[in-house]
Amino acid sequence: MTNNILSLDNIVKTYDKNVAVDGVSFDVPRGSIFGLLGPNGAGKTSLIRIITTITRSDSGTVFLDGERLGGSHPEQIGYMPEERGLYRKMKVGEHLTYLARLKGLNAIAAREQINYWLEKFEIRDWWNKKVEELSKGMQQKIQFIATVVHQPKLLILDEPFSGLDPVNTNLIKQEIHHLQGEGVSIIFSTHRMEQVEEICEHIVLINQGRNVLEGKVSDIKNKFKKNLYRIQFSGELPAGLETRAQIVEQTPNGITMQVGDEAESNKLLQYLLQHGVVVRSFNEILPTLNEIFIRQVKGGD
Amino acid sequence: MDKLWLIIRREYLTRVKRRSFIIATLLTPMAFAVFFAVVGLIFQYESDDSQRIAIIDEGNVLKRSIKDEHNLYFKFVDVELGLLRENFSEFDYDGILVLPKVKDLLSKHYTAYYYSDKQPTLDIESLIRDRVRESLKEYKIEALQLDPQQLEALDTRVELDPEPIDEAGQNASKLTGAVAAGIGGLMGVIMYIVVFIYGMMVMRSVMEEKSNRIVEVMISSVRPFQLMLGKIIGVGAVGLTQVAIWAILIPIVVFISTLVFGFDTHSQMEVAQTSAAADFNPEDMEAMIALALEEFHGLNWWMILPLFIFYFLGGYFLYSSLFAAVGSAMGDDLGEGQSLTIPITIPVVIAFYIMMVAIEAPNSSLAIWSSIFPLFSPIVMPARLAFSPPLWEILASVVVLAASSVFFVWLSGRIYRVGILMYGKKVTLKELSKWMFYRD
Numbered sequence: 001m002t003n004n005i006l007s008l009d010n011i012v013k014t015y016d017k018n019v020a021v022d023g024v025s026f027d028v029p030r031g032s033i034f035g036l037l038g039p040n041g042a043g044k045t046s047l048i049r050i051i052t053t054i055t056r057s058d059s060g061t062v063f064l065d066g067e068r069l070g071g072s073h074p075e076q077i078g079y080m081p082e083e084r085g086l087y088r089k090m091k092v093g094e095h096l097t098y099l100a101r102l103k104g105l106n107a108i109a110a111r112e113q114i115n116y117w118l119e120k121f122e123i124r125d126w127w128n129k130k131v132e133e134l135s136k137g138m139q140q141k142i143q144f145i146a147t148v149v150h151q152p153k154l155l156i157l158d159e160p161f162s163g164l165d166p167v168n169t170n171l172i173k174q175e176i177h178h179l180q181g182e183g184v185s186i187i188f189s190t191h192r193m194e195q196v197e198e199i200c201e202h203i204v205l206i207n208q209g210r211n212v213l214e215g216k217v218s219d220i221k222n223k224f225k226k227n228l229y230r231i232q233f234s235g236e237l238p239a240g241l242e243t244r245a246q247i248v249e250q251t252p253n254g255i256t257m258q259v260g261d262e263a264e265s266n267k268l269l270q271y272l273l274q275h276g277v278v279v280r281s282f283n284e285i286l287p288t289l290n291e292i293f294i295r296q297v298k299g300g301d
Numbered sequence: 302m303d304k305l306w307l308i309i310r311r312e313y314l315t316r317v318k319r320r321s322f323i324i325a326t327l328l329t330p331m332a333f334a335v336f337f338a339v340v341g342l343i344f345q346y347e348s349d350d351s352q353r354i355a356i357i358d359e360g361n362v363l364k365r366s367i368k369d370e371h372n373l374y375f376k377f378v379d380v381e382l383g384l385l386r387e388n389f390s391e392f393d394y395d396g397i398l399v400l401p402k403v404k405d406l407l408s409k410h411y412t413a414y415y416y417s418d419k420q421p422t423l424d425i426e427s428l429i430r431d432r433v434r435e436s437l438k439e440y441k442i443e444a445l446q447l448d449p450q451q452l453e454a455l456d457t458r459v460e461l462d463p464e465p466i467d468e469a470g471q472n473a474s475k476l477t478g479a480v481a482a483g484i485g486g487l488m489g490v491i492m493y494i495v496v497f498i499y500g501m502m503v504m505r506s507v508m509e510e511k512s513n514r515i516v517e518v519m520i521s522s523v524r525p526f527q528l529m530l531g532k533i534i535g536v537g538a539v540g541l542t543q544v545a546i547w548a549i550l551i552p553i554v555v556f557i558s559t560l561v562f563g564f565d566t567h568s569q570m571e572v573a574q575t576s577a578a579a580d581f582n583p584e585d586m587e588a589m590i591a592l593a594l595e596e597f598h599g600l601n602w603w604m605i606l607p608l609f610i611f612y613f614l615g616g617y618f619l620y621s622s623l624f625a626a627v628g629s630a631m632g633d634d635l636g637e638g639q640s641l642t643i644p645i646t647i648p649v650v651i652a653f654y655i656m657m658v659a660i661e662a663p664n665s666s667l668a669i670w671s672s673i674f675p676l677f678s679p680i681v682m683p684a685r686l687a688f689s690p691p692l693w694e695i696l697a698s699v700v701v702l703a704a705s706s707v708f709f710v711w712l713s714g715r716i717y718r719v720g721i722l723m724y725g726k727k728v729t730l731k732e733l734s735k736w737m738f739y740r741d
Contacts, residue, residue, distance in 0.1 A: 015739070016735065016739070049722075052521040053521070054517070054520050054521055054722070056740070058740065074521060074522050074523075075522075077521070079517075079518070079521040080518075081514070081517040081518060081521075083514040083517065083724075084514055084515075084517070084518060085513035085514035085515040085518075086513070086515055087315070087510075087513065087515055088513065089315060089319070090315060098307065098311055099518065099522070101307050102304055102307055102308075102519070102522040102523055103522050143518075146518065
């Protein structure tokens with residue numbers, strides 16, 4: 001039992017002279033919610049297709065739970081693609097049973113799991129409805145159930161919230177956290193940074209087929225911070241302040257300052273207090289993932 | 302293997318349970334029933350429409366005797382033509398036939414006149430003409446004092462009975478060719494329809510899966526090849542089911558409608574006799590039918606039926622896999638990909654025409670080579686089976702078709718796995734051939 005549910009080692013994939021993935025390596029810690037980020041065309045989908053065994057990499061290895069990825073592993077993975085659909089003419093119950101059985105469940109286990117999820121989403125009476133009779137939001141619930149019905153170890157969600165209404169978005173978010181609580185590892189692919197910040201603990205950032213950033217969200221933020229502090233105060237600022245630290249921005253009710261390194265922030269605060277400034281708040285300004293993302297993607301060019 | 306079975310089952314059951322399938326399967330035999338009912342009604346209607354014809358036989362050609370036909374009534378009259386014409390509406394006649402004197406017994410031409418307020422229909426015209434010709438023949442024989450028996454002997458009917466060189470060989474009767482052509486043609490047509498209907502069904506289903514975006518979910522559970530093969534087998538089973546139901550229902554329906562509408566072989570024979578200038582009598586015809594039936598039973602069905610099923614499956618697998626490959630390359634829009642189906646439909650159509658020729662000349666080199674060439678053999682070879690082609694040709698054709706079906710399914714699988722994940726790109730044939738060499 002390794003600590004990583006998934007390890008990618010130097011994955012390369014080319015399509016007809018076009019390099020989609022160019023030596024990507026990263027690890028997904030067991031039980032984490034892991035963000036796979038990157039602009040459109042960065043190679044996210046190619047990577048996901050390799051992990052889900054839809055395609056094979058040209059070189060490099062993938063380990064799922066310590067085993068080299070092979071034919072039986074799709075049954076341990078639940079994949080919800082960005083572009084997702086259902087057979088329109090099938091009944092909900094039949095459809096879910098079909099997909100569950102293709103993931104290796106026997107008829108009885110499939111029935112139990114489907115009942116559990118339909119119950120959970122309070123849609124028990126949909127069993128005999130045809131998919132085409134359902135609204136888009138309803139179909140999204142069915143798609144989510146189809147992804148998790150076989151109790152996968154690893155869940156891969158590609159832009160899971162695109163096209164979802166706020167109610168379903170919340171429902172799926174809750175379920176993602178709930179599944180994580182049960183020990184399921186989740187890879188969450190998106191380019192919407194506010195969602196990543198809200199949900200993910202670890203991320204990897206892919207650009208032009210390479211990984212540019214990898215690690216814990218908090219570590220990455222610390223790494224990219226510029227030691228900016230936002231100070232709200234009352235009273236007069238001391239005259240020689242700008243010799244102590246650079247003033248980045250000054251507004252009537254606050255000031256943003258940049259210091260040389262983290263240790264200097266304490267000195268700055270001390271200095272202000274000694275000079276009679278009433279400090280109401282003293283906050284470190286961390287960069288958002290969005291800023292880091294844009295900086296990395298543009299800087300990489 | 303388990304998953305392949307699940308896919309086959311779904312592809313089969315969702316189609317067979319669909320209302321449109323049930324309707325199409327049951328309505329086709331009904332359409333046959335309606336066809337026979339309509340044909341029956343048409344014949345009944347025609348026999349109601351009787352015609353009365355007055356004959357002025359100036360030359361005494363008919364010697365006052367002419368048989369009434371099923372819807373024609375003749376009457377000899379001794380009235381002046383002028384008088385009859387003036388008061389035509391008062392007489393209860395539909396037409397006046399005037400037969401002038403025969404001026405030159407050795408002339409090959411003779412003109413009779415038909416007066417009527419309506420144009421005579423084609424069958425009445427030909428019927429009267431035949432009657433007058435027969436009577437004139439007898440009239441001339443008598444007038445020229447010829448011996449009718451000698452004349453009869455001049456008209457020899459020649460039959461050609463094929464006999465094998467090898468004495469132990471099967472003795473084919475004179476009807477073998479005709480019966481074999483009939484059965485062969487029917488089999489060829491069935492194959493042609495099967496390839497088109499069910500091949501297209503596979504293609505549409507592949508396109509639907511792609512444009513529905515279910516396909517990526519599917520291939521994260523099963524290999525693309527399994528999905529394609531499962532679909533082909535499932536739809537093939539649907540095809541076999543449908544053809545089997547038709548094979549049972551159509552003869553039943555035809556039999557019942559024959560009973561109800563009395564459209565039997567007898568009236569068919571009458572039609573054949575009146576419309577064509579067939580000069581054999583009903584007894585001859587019955588003997589022929591008996592011989593044809595014997596011939597039909599004499600065919601080696603233990604050989605033909607299994608082979609027919611083999612060609613059905615081989616042709617279906619070969620073409621439907623190609624249709625699947627093309628379907629995978631198409632976008633959401635059917636019209637855009639139409640040009641891609643042309644390379645597949647052309648060989649099918651060519652095979653159909655070769656099949657027509659092969660029935661006429663089943664042992665020509667065109668027929669022999671195209672029944673070995675795998676793109677043509679599923680349609681051409683079934684048509685030749687009833688002609689008992691040499692064993693080596695059957696073996697060669699079977700081996701080549703079996704090997705090519707496997708090859709084409711494999712090849713299409715290579716195109717399919719790339720095509721189903723390719724969106725928003727206009728695909729050319731050149732591109733398709735590149736996909737075959739993509740790595741997984």
